[in-house]
Amino acid sequence: MASIPELKRKICTYSFYRESLTSLAELSNLVTGCNQKVFDDQYGDILTLLKMDYQLAPTLEEYSILMNVRIKYQVPFLDVPKEVDFRVVAKDLCLSIKEVSDNWKPSGDVVGLSLKYLVRMAKEEAKKRNWEAFNAQLAVMIYGVVLFSSMPNFVDLAAITIFIGGNPVPTLLADTYYAIHSRHGKGGAIRCCLPLLLKWFVSFLPTRGAFVDTQSTHKWTQRIMSLTSYVSHYAKNRRENENNRAATVRYLSQRRERKRSK
Numbered sequence: 001m002a003s004i005p006e007l008k009r010k011i012c013t014y015s016f017y018r019e020s021l022t023s024l025a026e027l028s029n030l031v032t033g034c035n036q037k038v039f040d041d042q043y044g045d046i047l048t049l050l051k052m053d054y055q056l057a058p059t060l061e062e063y064s065i066l067m068n069v070r071i072k073y074q075v076p077f078l079d080v081p082k083e084v085d086f087r088v089v090a091k092d093l094c095l096s097i098k099e100v101s102d103n104w105k106p107s108g109d110v111v112g113l114s115l116k117y118l119v120r121m122a123k124e125e126a127k128k129r130n131w132e133a134f135n136a137q138l139a140v141m142i143y144g145v146v147l148f149s150s151m152p153n154f155v156d157l158a159a160i161t162i163f164i165g166g167n168p169v170p171t172l173l174a175d176t177y178y179a180i181h182s183r184h185g186k187g188g189a190i191r192c193c194l195p196l197l198l199k200w201f202v203s204f205l206p207t208r209g210a211f212v213d214t215q216s217t218h219k220w221t222q223r224i225m226s227l228t229s230y231v232s233h234y235a236k237n238r239r240e241n242e243n244n245r246a247a248t249v250r251y252l253s254q255r256r257e258r259k260r261s262k
Helices: 022-028 031-044 044-051 059-065 084-091 095-101 115-127 131-147 156-165 170-182 194-201 220-225 227-260
Strands: 105-109 108-114 154-156
Touching: 022 044, 022 131, 022 194, 031 044, 031 131, 044 131, 044 194, 059 170, 059 194, 084 095, 084 105, 084 156, 095 108, 108 115, 108 156, 115 131, 115 154, 131 154, 131 156, 131 170, 156 170
Parallel strands: none
Antiparallel strands: 105 108, 108 154
8 A cells, every 4th residue: 555645844934133222222221200101102112112032913903002003094104205304304303404414324225314323312312301302313213223124223214204104003014014925935034023023922922821830841832832722812802901901091191181281
């Protein structure tokens, strides 16, 4: 009797490009007290992306909840502007037009501002306790280095344009899918917002029970393979309930503050 050949599983292995976030993490430590709330209210929870240790298929709503950034009813980012309006860039980054034009430079196939320059400017604003300018500059660095990274240690025009538009979630989701699809079957590193993708993935994992209890005795792959769709669905629903409660608390807190200011 002829033997039946064993079917081989096709496994795709991906690697992810990881940008050094040391300088941004150091700046984020300066966001404390009342300024922490001001930053989060204006830019969402993007600071948490600097503190990740590193289907399922992400959706717009999930990315919006994880970042605490609402999706605006407008056309999302489509393309890099052909001409740079330094006045707009300077206004939103709290810099002078001359500072922007003097430090605007190319890097590879893109143009923008170096991370080194922006870190230096943010530190100067922190010394002056000018937190509005500091927050804007730290946020645009997170956009350029974490959310929409293109060149190492560089914040390009595309990231700055998305930052100014204030509607990053649709572009982030499209960028994630495109980055993974473009490397499928080809190998190479995937360049997308790895901390956000990890934060989304972790939101499906249990925070109690056997999965957590075995973290010191079992490999990560063994713990993942032991999960069922029910466990993941339960963890996701519990996390959504926690997010809804947190959103309600924020809304009531903001409502009380508005009443006090009247």
